[in-house]
Amino acid sequence: DAGVIQSPRHEVTEMGQEVTLRCKPISGHNSLFWYRQTMMRGLELLIYFNNNVPIDDSGMPEDRFSAKMPNASFSTLKIQPSEPRDSAVYFCASSTSGRGTGELFFGEGSRLTVL
Amino acid sequence: AQTVTQSQPEMSVQEAETVTLSCTYDTSESDYYLFWYKQPPSRQMILVIRQEAYKQQNATENRFSVNFQKAAKSFSLKISDSQLGDAAMYFCASSYGGSQGNLIFGKGTKLSVKP
Numbered sequence: 001d002a003g004v005i006q007s008p009r010h011e012v013t014e015m016g017q018e019v020t021l022r023c024k025p026i027s028g029h030n031s032l033f034w035y036r037q038t039m040m041r042g043l044e045l046l047i048y049f050n051n052n053v054p055i056d057d058s059g060m061p062e063d064r065f066s067a068k069m070p071n072a073s074f075s076t077l078k079i080q081p082s083e084p085r086d087s088a089v090y091f092c093a094s095s096t097s098g099r100g101t102g103e104l105f106f107g108e109g110s111r112l113t114v115l
Numbered sequence: 116a117q118t119v120t121q122s123q124p125e126m127s128v129q130e131a132e133t134v135t136l137s138c139t140y141d142t143s144e145s146d147y148y149l150f151w152y153k154q155p156p157s158r159q160m161i162l163v164i165r166q167e168a169y170k171q172q173n174a175t176e177n178r179f180s181v182n183f184q185k186a187a188k189s190f191s192l193k194i195s196d197s198q199l200g201d202a203a204m205y206f207c208a209s210s211y212g213g214s215q216g217n218l219i220f221g222k223g224t225k226l227s228v229k230p
Binding site for chain 2: 033042043045048056091093102103104106108109111
């Protein structure tokens with residue numbers, strides 16, 4: 001079975017440019033999460049969706065960040081305009097909601113470098 | 116607020132020996148899960164072991180086991196017969212918000228394994 005698929009694996013861009021990160025969750029999973037990982041702050045939850053609906057976006061740092069989930073098999077995280085402090089590894093993860101195991105299945109992450 | 120604390124930024128163990136990684140957490144949830152995830156240099160987060168808070172019995176997965184002390188809110192990971200492939204970052208995590216898969220992570224412990 002395919003796991004969570006993220007693209008791109010690496011992105012290098014210049015300050016001010018728009019960045020779009022993509023995620024395909026595991027088929028059948030109805031919860032999707034975007035995390036950001038930095039050395040300073042560790043893993044931070046940015047936003048999560050349940051059945052394609054954003055449930056909690058309180059972790060989104062500011063209005064430059066937006067996330068969408070137009071259908072059950074695709075989500076995007078967009079940063080516009082990007083800034084050097086956005087440099088991080090962005091992980092997408094999916095799970096089955098409800099009183100299940102609570103386990104998150106992670107993608108391999110997208111490493112973003114903003115120059 | 117939910118918090119997860121890993122007090123050991125780095126640990127080292129000799130191959131074939133046993134090592135214990137510490138984790139404490141704070142939660143207001145009455146029902147929650149605890150996890151240990153491994154992040155090797157490849158970056159992908161991999162579930163090592165999971166503990167349901169309502170179960171008193173400590174979870175075990177082959178060479179990995181936990182010492183779950185609910186009253187003390189402690190959740191340590193023991194790795195027995197350490198192998199070179201165990202070298203990685205280890206993250207402790209606690210679920211919150213009703214087991215939708217929302218996890219809060221500790222800052223991680225970097226484990227080195229010496230041959």
